[in-house]
Amino acid sequence: MEWQEAKDKFIQNWGALGTVWGINRTMAQVHALLMISPKALSADEIMEELQISRGNANINIRSLIDWGLVYKELKPGDRKEYFIGEKDMWVVVRQIIVHRKKRELDPMLRVLDEISNSKIPDASDEAIALNKTIRDIKLFSSKADSILDVLVKSDSNWFVGTFLKMIK
Amino acid sequence: MEWQEAKDKFIQNWGALGTVWGINRTMAQVHALLMISPKALSADEIMEELQISRGNANINIRSLIDWGLVYKELKPGDRKEYFIGEKDMWVVVRQIIVHRKKRELDPMLRVLDEISNSKIPDASDEAIALNKTIRDIKLFSSKADSILDVLVKSDSNWFVGTFLKMIK
DNA sequence: TGCAACTTTCAAAATTATTTGAAAGTTCAA
DNA sequence: TTGAACTTTCAAATAATTTTGAAAGTTGCA
Numbered sequence: 001m002e003w004q005e006a007k008d009k010f011i012q013n014w015g016a017l018g019t020v021w022g023i024n025r026t027m028a029q030v031h032a033l034l035m036i037s038p039k040a041l042s043a044d045e046i047m048e049e050l051q052i053s054r055g056n057a058n059i060n061i062r063s064l065i066d067w068g069l070v071y072k073e074l075k076p077g078d079r080k081e082y083f084i085g086e087k088d089m090w091v092v093v094r095q096i097i098v099h100r101k102k103r104e105l106d107p108m109l110r111v112l113d114e115i116s117n118s119k120i121p122d123a124s125d126e127a128i129a130l131n132k133t134i135r136d137i138k139l140f141s142s143k144a145d146s147i148l149d150v151l152v153k154s155d156s157n158w159f160v161g162t163f164l165k166m167i168k
Numbered sequence: 169m170e171w172q173e174a175k176d177k178f179i180q181n182w183g184a185l186g187t188v189w190g191i192n193r194t195m196a197q198v199h200a201l202l203m204i205s206p207k208a209l210s211a212d213e214i215m216e217e218l219q220i221s222r223g224n225a226n227i228n229i230r231s232l233i234d235w236g237l238v239y240k241e242l243k244p245g246d247r248k249e250y251f252i253g254e255k256d257m258w259v260v261v262r263q264i265i266v267h268r269k270k271r272e273l274d275p276m277l278r279v280l281d282e283i284s285n286s287k288i289p290d291a292s293d294e295a296i297a298l299n300k301t302i303r304d305i306k307l308f309s310s311k312a313d314s315i316l317d318v319l320v321k322s323d324s325n326w327f328v329g330t331f332l333k334m335i336k
Numbered sequence: 337t338g339c340a341a342c343t344t345t346c347a348a349a350a351t352t353a354t355t356t357g358a359a360a361g362t363t364c365a366a
Numbered sequence: 367t368t369g370a371a372c373t374t375t376c377a378a379a380t381a382a383t384t385t386t387g388a389a390a391g392t393t394g395c396a
Contacts, residue, residue, distance in 0.1 A: 001286035003295050010298065013279045020190040020272050024384065038297040043343080053386045058344060079341060079394075087301070089308040104188045111181045118169035127171050129206040130178065133255070140257040192354070211373080221356045226374060247364075247371060 010036065011050070022100075026052060027060040031069055034085025035092070040073040042080045068095040094152050101148055105141065112138050178204065179218070190268070194220060195228040199237055202253025203260070208241040210248045236263040262320050269316055273309065280306050 001009075011032040018028020029050055034041065041049075047057045061083055064070035069092060073082040086092055112134050122128045169177075179200040186196020197218055202209065209217075215225045229251055232238035237260060241250040254260050280302050290296045 001283065001288060003288050003291065003298070006283045006286065006288050007294075007298055009279060009283060010302070013276055017272060017276050020268075022188040022190055026384080036294070036298045036301045038293045054343085055345075055387065056385050059385090062344090081343080087304075089304045093308065093312075100188075104185060108181055108185050111177060115169065115174045115177060118174065120169060120171050120174050123171065125206045126175075126204070130171070130175055130204045133204045134178070136255075136257045140261065144261075194354080222373085223357065223375075224355050227355090230374090249373080 007036065021096075022104075024060070026050070026056055027063055030057070030060050031064055031085060034064075034070055034083060035087065037085065040075075040082035040084040042082050044080075046083070067099050097148060098152055101145075105145070109138070109141055112141075175204065189264075190272075192228070194218070194224055195231050198225070198228050199232055199253060202232075202238055202251060203255065205253065208243075208250035208252040210250050212248075214251070235267045265316060266320055269313075273313070277306070277309055280309075 011029050014032035014035075015025040015029040018031075019025050021028075030046055033046060033049055043054065043057050043061065046052075046061070047054060050057075061070060064085075065072065065083075069086050071084050071086070073084050075082060086095070116131070116134050116138070120127050120131060122131060179197050182200035182203075183193045183197040186199070187193050189196075198214055201214060201217055211222065211225050211229065214220075214229065215222060218225075229238065232253075233240065233251075237254050239252050239254070241252050243250060254263070284299070284302050284306070288295050288299060290299060
């Protein structure tokens with residue numbers, strides 16, 4: 001396989017993976033490109049490489065910075081901005097977890113709290129089932145939450161090492 | 169809050185959560201409805217409750233059965249099929265993990281294997297960086313994979329109990 | 337200040353994903 | 367067998383998301 005072919009394949013597939021993860025294709029592709037690029041790239045280089053418009057590049061680069069997966073790099077004597085991708089897989093995954101938790105899990109928990117604070121009376125089988133489901137989800141989520149917190153705060157070696165030892 | 173309002177809110181929000189999880193809104197809503205329904209519902213009841221078409225209901229019920237989140241229930245002397253939702257949160261989450269892993273992680277790993285088996289020579293900085301990234305992702309994934317396997321095979325109490333003790 | 341080099345914005349266009357509903361397919365009791 | 371009761375399929379319609387590109391905004395140097 002040619003280097004260029006391998007690179008394209010990697011970028012394409014990372015893009016597809018992004019799609020099912022609720023991250024849009026271009027954002028995932030920009031991320032893939034920067035992850036495998038040893039040097040910082042300018043917006044123009046990214047546009048050229050991925051064949052996307054300036055607006056599209058801009059918006060997705062910005063999201064990636066927001067997610068903590070890409071950093072700006074300024075070169076002295078150059079007004080262009082350059083972008084460098086986070087290379088440490090553990091940090092990448094951790095950032096994705098933090099960001100998605102905030103965006104997805106937290107709003108659901110807020111709704112559950114709102115419902116359960118309003119104390120729907122156990123007046124029918126249906127109401128009992130709803131109340132129970134809500135209790136179960138909250139219980140489960142709070143546990144998942146603690147686990148994610150530890151995960152996020154721990155460093156890669158500690159986590160994987162301890163975990164793998166534990167399950168042996 | 170009225171029972172009906174709480175129910176709608178729950179279903180709506182579970183649907184929104186589904187969207188960001190790469191599960192379509194209707195599928196997540198059907199799942200929510202069945203999760204909080206103490207009795208099995210027919211396709212017609214689901215259509216009526218969620219205001220969706222027969223085709224849409226059918227396709228999403230089938231996906232849910234496929235994902236192991238909903239079961240068929242046949243009532244003697246009735247030709248209609250009824251559907252009952254998995255109620256155990258741990259099983260729900262476990263099934264989602266298994267299914268998504270198969271659908272998302274595995275294809276990516278196949279591509280990485282394909283690329284790394286073709287042995288791109290370390291002929292340039294770029295090629296070196298790509299090779300390293302691929303190695304890192306594979307390493308990370310194989311660890312994540314073991315962890316997910318344990319998670320999936322373990323039962324809820326064991327996992328959460330042991331984990332929480334460990335991190336104290 | 338003025339201007340060139342760059343970045344950001346956003347409405348319209350394009351693309352992608354979902355939903356509908358009617359027709360085809362299946363099943364089973366009589 | 368037949369036909370009523372039900373389920374499945376799928377092409378077209380609709381809805382949601384993403385992308386474009388041109389115009390507006392910003393920045394810093396001469």
